[in-house]
Amino acid sequence: MTSNERVVVIGSGLAGVRLARRLGELGTPVTLIGEEEHRPYNRVLLAEVLAGRYSPEVIALPAPAELTRARVTGIDRAARTVVCADGSVIAYGRLVLATGSNPVLPPLRGLFTSGTADHELPEGVHAFRTLDDCLGLAEAVRPGVRAVVIGGGLLGVSAARALAVRGAQVVLAQQSERLMERQLDPAASKLLGRHLTDLGVEVHTECRVRDVRCVGGAVRSVEMADGYALDADLVVLACGVHPRTGLAQAAGLEVRKGVVVDDELRTSDPYIHAIGDCVQHAGTVYGLATPALEQADALAALLAGDTGSRYTGTRSLTRLTLTGPDSPFDLAAFGETEALPGDDVVQLTDATRGTYRKVVVRDDRLVGGVLVGELGTVGALARAWEGAEPLPSDGGPLLHLLTHDGGS
Numbered sequence: 001m002t003s004n005e006r007v008v009v010i011g012s013g014l015a016g017v018r019l020a021r022r023l024g025e026l027g028t029p030v031t032l033i034g035e036e037e038h039r040p041y042n043r044v045l046l047a048e049v050l051a052g053r054y055s056p057e058v059i060a061l062p063a064p065a066e067l068t069r070a071r072v073t074g075i076d077r078a079a080r081t082v083v084c085a086d087g088s089v090i091a092y093g094r095l096v097l098a099t100g101s102n103p104v105l106p107p108l109r110g111l112f113t114s115g116t117a118d119h120e121l122p123e124g125v126h127a128f129r130t131l132d133d134c135l136g137l138a139e140a141v142r143p144g145v146r147a148v149v150i151g152g153g154l155l156g157v158s159a160a161r162a163l164a165v166r167g168a169q170v171v172l173a174q175q176s177e178r179l180m181e182r183q184l185d186p187a188a189s190k191l192l193g194r195h196l197t198d199l200g201v202e203v204h205t206e207c208r209v210r211d212v213r214c215v216g217g218a219v220r221s222v223e224m225a226d227g228y229a230l231d232a233d234l235v236v237l238a239c240g241v242h243p244r245t246g247l248a249q250a251a252g253l254e255v256r257k258g259v260v261v262d263d264e265l266r267t268s269d270p271y272i273h274a275i276g277d278c279v280q281h282a283g284t285v286y287g288l289a290t291p292a293l294e295q296a297d298a299l300a301a302l303l304a305g306d307t308g309s310r311y312t313g314t315r316s317l318t319r320l321t322l323t324g325p326d327s328p329f330d331l332a333a334f335g336e337t338e339a340l341p342g343d344d345v346v347q348l349t350d351a352t353r354g355t356y357r358k359v360v361v362r363d364d365r366l367v368g369g370v371l372v373g374e375l376g377t378v379g380a381l382a383r384a385w386e387g388a389e390p391l392p393s394d395g396g397p398l399l400h401l402l403t404h405d406g407g408s
Contacts, residue, residue, distance in 0.1 A: 005029050007303055008082060008090055010072050010247070011098030012040040012063065015276030015292035019096060020064040022300030031090060032064055033082070035071040038131050039063060044289050046134045047158035050141075051165045053323065056131060075251040077269055094271055094303060097248055097259060098296075101241035101277035101287060103127040106150065110212040124219035125212060125235045128159050140234055143167030147234040148222045150209050152179040154320060156238030157192065161322045163236070164199040171202045171230055173209055173222070183318045183333040187349070187356055188370045195322060195329040243278040243285055258285040263310040265299045275299055282313055290316050317382050319375075332378045335368025335385055336360055343367070348402055357402050364390045377402060 007023055009016045012034025020032040034040060038056065045059040070084040081089050105111065111121065121127070126137050137159075141147065145168045149160045152174025160172040172179075178189035179196075193203045211223035212235060222230045243258035254260040254268040258280030265273045265281070275295040277287050286292070291314035301309035317334040337360065339345045344361040355373030359366055359381065366385045371378060381402075384391070 005093050006031060006091070007094045007096060008033065008092035009096045009098055010082065011100055011276065011278075012036065012067065013043060013098060013100045013276065013292075014061070014289055015100075015296045016040075016096070016098035017061045017063055018293050018296035019098065019275060019300050020066075021062065022297060023303060024064050026300060026304035028300075028304050030064065031066050031068055031092075033068045033070055033072060033084075033090070035069070036130065036132075037069070040067070041131055043129075046128070046131065047155075047162045049131070049134050050128075050138055050159065051162035051323070052138070056135070072247060075247060075272075077251055077272070080271060092271075094273065096299065097267070097272065097274040097278055098276045099244040099247060099274075099278045101129075102244050103129040103237060103241055104239045105237060106209070106239050108209060108212050110214055121237075122212065122214045122219050123217055124233055125237065127237050128155060129241065137163075137234070137236065138166075141166045141168050144169060145233045146231050147171070147236065148173060148209075148230055148232045149236045149238055150222075151238035151240065152176070152203075152205065153182065153238065153240060154180055154318065155240075156236070157196065157322070158320070159236050159238050160196060160201050161199060163234075164196070164201050165323065168234070169202075170200065171204065171232075172196065173207045173224070173230075174203070174205045175208050177206050179203070179205065180333075183337070183370075184331070185337045185358065185370050187347075187358070188331060188333070188337075188372050191354065191356055191372045192329070192331065199322075241277065241287055243280070243287075245278055248274070248278070256280055263312060264302055265295055265311055273299055273303075281311065284313065286314060286316065288314075288316050288318075290314055315386055317378075319378070329372075330375045331370070331372045332375055333368075333370040334382055335366075336362075337368050337370045346402060359402065361391060366391060 007030045009032045017040045020030050023030040040061040040063045042059045048054040072082050073085050074083040081091050127133050147163045147168040147170045149156050149172045160170050164170045179192050208225040210225045213221045219235050222232050245255045248259045249255050259274040259278050260280050261274050276292040294314050298309050298311040319332045322329040339360045347358040349356050357371050359369035
């Protein structure tokens with residue numbers, strides 16, 4: 001085993017761990033570097049830890065044997081080494097950046113306690129990205145605590161539900177006109193809002209937060225753009241994420257929205273690849289688990305000698321299950337959920353059962369859909385969508401897919 005053969009992976013999230021495990025199974029020497037003190041874990045399940053359904057041990061990932069805990073501070077492309085904060089130097093034959101993403105911290109007045117580069121959030125204000133973020137929130141939440149969640153996307157909705165389940169008085173403030181607007185159409189978003197309201201969450205859309213007010217370094221209230229103030233003991237920032245590209249930029253690699261890679265997941269340096277949330281492939285930054293895992297699998301095959309392995313993009317499906325005191329609320333969305341002029345739309349709503357199913361068909365092909373409630377049809381619809389095959393012209397099989405609950 002020599003350094004020329006070794007693959008070094010920076011980042012121990014879903015993508016990095018998946019790649020390291022696959023390479024290990026294929027007999028390729030690999031070193032995984034992770035900077036968090038915790039065992040590698042499944043970030044997708046953090047909301048379940050916050051809700052108290054899972055312990056941190058349950059969401060741990062089966063990490064490969066050779067895991068180095070260190071923070072990488074630089075890449076020497078000429079020497080093909082990475083430099084760590086403790087002064088250690090690790091040589092690589094191929095380097096893989098799986099550095100993930102950082103939470104977006106909105107430019108709100110009063111948000112930061114200092115003007116330095118290493119400023120800290122005020123007491124009671126939390127990002128929701130890492131296990132440490134999650135554990136800090138879990139320690140702070142208690143029945144009756146007043147919590148304001150800023151952001152009504154997938155992360156904000158999950159955090160609001162988890163806090164409500166723990167007994168907090170939760171207000172969810174979403175700047176755009178509806179919840180999860182990137183994934184859901186208006187009807188599905190309305191059902192989601194109703195479910196959160198039933199859990200006790202106060203939902204406000206088209207609501208912009210402008211100020212976080214603190215007393216003695218601790219948050220006390222959140223002020224809206226219209227001047228209305230919400231008392232708050234906890235504030236959760238769920239305003240999205242952005243690719244973590246600092247190492248790549250400092251090393252002179254091509255970076256746009258993310259680290260730019262080709263179909264071999266190769267950066268502008270032929271000895272450096274990138275996968276996961278930090279990546280921009282064919283103009284797209286996914287920031288989702290499924291593309292990250294598919295990229296890891298494709299790159300593992302390539303680095304293990306399969307020269308034909310390529311990553312050509314992912315057609316992602318979003319699924320979310322919100323547990324409540326009565327029954328869970330399930331939703332799934334894929335592709336284009338909003339119809340264009342000329343598209344055909346098939347839509348079924350059952351108000352009694354609280355279910356909603358809609359698919360969009362363009363040129364006899366299924367291009368997207370959104371499902372709320374009983375999700376037995378998800379598997380069959382997703383397969384029809386991913387296959388991109390023309391649908392029969394009579395529409396019968398499509399209607400069967402929408403009404404048949406055995407396809408998942």
